[in-house]
Amino acid sequence: MPLPGGRPAALLPLCLLCLQAALPLRGHGGRYAGDKVIRVVPENARETQILRAAFNRLKVDLWQPSSPFHIIEGTVTDVRVPQNTSRSLLPYLQQANIQYTILISDLQKAIENQTGLRSYRNRRSLSGYNYEVYHSLEEIQSWMHHLNKTHSDLVHMFSVGKSYEGRPLFVLKLGKRSQLYKKAVWIDCGIHAREWIGPAFCQWFVKEALQTYQTDPVMRKMLTQLYFYIMPVFNVDGYHFSWTNDRFWRKTRSKNTRFRCYGVDANRNWKVKWCDEGASFHPCDDTYCGPFPESEPEVKAVAHFLRKHRKQIKAYLSFHAYAQMLLYPYSYKYATIPNFSCVESAAYNAVNALQSAYGIRYRYGPASSTLYVSSGSSMDWAYKNGIPYAFAFELRDTGHFGFLLPETLIKPTCTETMLAVKNITLHLLKKCH
Numbered sequence: 001m002p003l004p005g006g007r008p009a010a011l012l013p014l015c016l017l018c019l020q021a022a023l024p025l026r027g028h029g030g031r032y033a034g035d036k037v038i039r040v041v042p043e044n045a046r047e048t049q050i051l052r053a054a055f056n057r058l059k060v061d062l063w064q065p066s067s068p069f070h071i072i073e074g075t076v077t078d079v080r081v082p083q084n085t086s087r088s089l090l091p092y093l094q095q096a097n098i099q100y101t102i103l104i105s106d107l108q109k110a111i112e113n114q115t116g117l118r119s120y121r122n123r124r125s126l127s128g129y130n131y132e133v134y135h136s137l138e139e140i141q142s143w144m145h146h147l148n149k150t151h152s153d154l155v156h157m158f159s160v161g162k163s164y165e166g167r168p169l170f171v172l173k174l175g176k177r178s179q180l181y182k183k184a185v186w187i188d189c190g191i192h193a194r195e196w197i198g199p200a201f202c203q204w205f206v207k208e209a210l211q212t213y214q215t216d217p218v219m220r221k222m223l224t225q226l227y228f229y230i231m232p233v234f235n236v237d238g239y240h241f242s243w244t245n246d247r248f249w250r251k252t253r254s255k256n257t258r259f260r261c262y263g264v265d266a267n268r269n270w271k272v273k274w275c276d277e278g279a280s281f282h283p284c285d286d287t288y289c290g291p292f293p294e295s296e297p298e299v300k301a302v303a304h305f306l307r308k309h310r311k312q313i314k315a316y317l318s319f320h321a322y323a324q325m326l327l328y329p330y331s332y333k334y335a336t337i338p339n340f341s342c343v344e345s346a347a348y349n350a351v352n353a354l355q356s357a358y359g360i361r362y363r364y365g366p367a368s369s370t371l372y373v374s375s376g377s378s379m380d381w382a383y384k385n386g387i388p389y390a391f392a393f394e395l396r397d398t399g400h401f402g403f404l405l406p407e408t409l410i411k412p413t414c415t416e417t418m419l420a421v422k423n424i425t426l427h428l429l430k431k432c433h
C-alpha cells in the first residue's frame with residue numbers, strides 16, 4: 001500500500017531497521033553528554049507515520065508529546081535523542097526529507113549550566129527561604145515541617161500515606177480554621193518527576209498565601225472561605241530520583257520484575273478508562289499505565305483522600321510542564337463535559353489573568369483536543385468523582401528550555417500562575433450558571 005505522499009512503503013521501513021538505539025552504557029562526561037533535543041513538526045500523514053515508527057522503535061525519550069501514539073500531524077514533537085542514536089537518526093530524517101530543528105545541542109552542558117549557576121548561589125535568600133531555586137525533596141519536606149511549626153494558625157501538615165519506597169506523602173492544609181463547613185481546593189504538583197517547575201509553584205503558592213494574607217483582601221478571602229490542600233511533591237520517589245540519578249525521570253519507582261523496568265506513569269494509573277487510548281501496557285514505556293488501576297501507592301493514597309473529601313473539594317488543580325496550557329476534562333475522549341460553560345469561562349478568565357502579568361499566552365480547552373487523548377488521568381478521575389472544577393496546568397515554557405526551565409524564570413512563571421489560580425478560586429466562590 002503506497003503511503004500518502006506517493007513513496008513506496010517499502011523504502012522507509014527498510015532504513016528503519018538500520019536505526020540504532022543507544023547503548024545503555026555511556027562514556028565519560030556525564031549521562032547526557034552529546035544528547036540533543038530536537039523538534040519536528042510532521043507536515044503530513046507520511047511524516048507522522050515515519051516518526052511514530054522511528055520513535056517507537058528507538059524508544060527515544062519523548063518530551064512533548066509523551067508517547068509515540070500522540071505524535072500528531074501539524075503539532076510539535078520534541079524528543080531527546082541520545083548521542084549514539086542521533087548519529088543514525090538525524091541522517092535518517094534528512095533522507096526521509098523530514099525537517100527538524102535542534103532545540104538543545106548538548107543536554108549535559110545545558111544541565112551543567114543550571115547546576116553550575118546554582119552552586120554559586122546561596123540556597124537561602126537574605127529574607128530566609130529562597131523560593132527562586134529548585135529544592136530537593138529533603139529541602140521541601142523540612143520546609144513543610146518548618147511551616148507546620150511556625151504557622152500553626154494557618155498551616156496543618158499531615159501525610160496521606162506512603163510511597164513505594166516508603167516515603168511519607170505529605171500534604172499541607174492551608175486556611176483559617178473554622179467551625180463552619182468550608183469548601184476546599186486540592187492542588188498537587190510533581191506527578192511527573194522531571195517537571196521541576198511544578199513543586200516550585202506549589203511552594204510559591206504557600207509562600208504567597210502566608211505573606212499576603214494580612215494585606216491582600218483577595219488572599220484573605222480565599223483563606224477565610226476555603227481550605228487548600230497542597231501536595232508539593234506527589235511522586236516523591238521519582239522526584240528524588242530525578243535529583244540523584246536521572247534528571248529526566250518521569251514515572252514512579254515501583255519495580256517490574258518481569259521486564260526489569262521501573263516505574264508507572266502516575267498520570268495514567270487512575271481508574272477512569274484505565275489503560276485505554278494514550279497509555280501504554282508496556283512496563284518500559286514512559287506512559288505505562290501500571291498492572292492495574294491505583295497500583296501505585298501514591299495514586300491509591302491520593303485517590304482515597306479525594307474520595308473521602310469529595311463533597312468538600314470543589315476544585316482539583318494539577319501542575320505539570322511544559323506546554324503553556326490550561327486543560328480541563330475530558331482527557332480520555334473527545335466530548336463536552338456537562339458543566340462546560342462554567343468550566344470554560346473559568347479557564348478563559350484564568351488565562352487572561354495569567355497573560356496580564358507578562359503577556360504569556362496559554363492555550364486552553366479540553367485536554368483531549370488541546371493536548372492529546374490520554375486515559376487514566378487524575379484530572380478526569382477527579383471530575384468523574386464529582387469535583388466540578390478539574391484542571392491541569394502545563395506551565396512554561398513551550399520548548400526552548402523544556403524541562404530545564406532556568407531558575408531565573410521561577411519567579412515570573414509562578415507570579416503569573418498565581419493570578420490564574422486566584423482567578424479560578426474566586427470563580428469558584430461565585431455561583432456559575
Ligand SMILES: *[C@@H]1O[C@H](CO)[C@@H](O)[C@H](O)[C@H]1NC(C)=O
Nearest residue numbers: 109110113114117406407408
Ligand atoms: C544558561 O542559563 C542561562 C540562564 O539561566 C540561559 O539564559 C542560557 O541560555 C543558558 N545556556 C545554555 C547553553 O543553556
Ligand SMILES: *[C@@H]1O[C@H](CO)[C@@H](O)[C@H](O)[C@H]1NC(C)=O
Nearest residue numbers: 145148149152156157158159
Ligand atoms: C504538624 O503540627 C501538629 C501540631 O501543631 C502536629 O500534631 C503534627 O503531627 C505536625 N505534622 C507533622 C507531619 O509532623
Ligand SMILES: *[C@@H]1O[C@H](CO)[C@@H](O)[C@H](O)[C@H]1NC(C)=O
Nearest residue numbers: 348349350352353422423426
Ligand atoms: C479574572 O479574570 C478576568 C478576565 O481577565 C477579570 O475580568 C477578573 O477581574 C479576574 N478576577 C480576578 C479576581 O483576578
Ligand SMILES: *[C@@H]1O[C@H](CO)[C@@H](O)[C@H](O)[C@H]1NC(C)=O
Nearest residue numbers: 338339342386387388431432
Ligand atoms: C456542575 O457544577 C455545579 C457547581 O458549579 C455542581 O453542583 C454540579 O454537580 C456540576 N455538575 C456536574 C455534572 O459536574
Ligand SMILES: [Zn+2]
Nearest residue numbers: 192195320321
Ligand atoms: Zn506532566
